[in-house]
Amino acid sequence: MEGALPVPVNMTQDELKALVGQAALAYVVPGTVVGVGTGSTVNHFIDALATMKDRIAGAVSSSVASTERLRAHGITVLDAATVTSIPVYIDGADEIDHSGHMIKGGGAALTREKIVADLAERFVCIADESKLVEVLGSYPLPVEVIPMAAAQVARRFERQYGGQATLRAGVVTDNGNAILDVRGLRITEPLAMETEVNQWPGVVTVGIFGRHRASVCLLGTAAGVRTLTF
Incomplete structure (x- = not known):
């Protein structure tokens, strides 16, 4: 409506x-x-x-x-x-x-x-x-990660979703963590993807609000x- x-x-x-x-x-x-x-x-x-x-x-x-x-x-x-x-x-x-x-x-x-x-x-x-x-995904998907897991999470995005994740330079969150921005995604099932990515070791939160x-x-x-x- x-x-x-x-x-x-x-x-x-x-x-x-x-x-x-x-x-x-x-x-x-x-x-x-x-x-x-x-x-x-x-x-x-x-x-x-x-x-x-x-x-x-x-x-x-x-x-x-x-x-x-x-x-x-x-x-x-x-x-x-x-x-x-x-x-x-x-x-x-x-x-x-x-x-x-x-x-x-x-x-x-x-x-x-x-x-x-x-x-x-x-x-x-x-x-x-x-x-x-x-469809969500034209805007790079932000993901807050524990810094030591950033490269590992980036590789998993490429392997599982074909997304290219880059570290947001010079950015530290209010929680002291890093942000990955993931490009090249087409998020047709937001809730399912949110649920999946949030389970990855090192991910604090994925920026999908499903x-x-x-x-x-x-x-x-x-x-x-x-x-x-x-």
């Missing part, structure tokens, strides 16, 4: 991100804790969330960068270990298909994003229309904000 909200013409991509960030406020439940993701689109959501900071109980953040931005706005950030559940998690995506499956991890926060998403009853994805795809797929996507387009429900 989908709907659309009108938007002025000739908006820039950044303005569209701000629009979906603002639209995501409609999914925040007053008086509760909200899950907050990572990235440029989420930054706009955090800025919008500051306008209602006195009406929420706080936020659980998926990255150091988001935590710093939330606190700069005076929003209370809670440790995920102290929270048993949250009504909604709001985050972006590098790709999302028409079933709500996503590739995430362009900002290297995929593991913490899954942890917060697992606390949430609902995942609301905010993105621009370029992120909507028929089990934690979106239930709603707010998509910024030239025609307005499209609301996709899955």
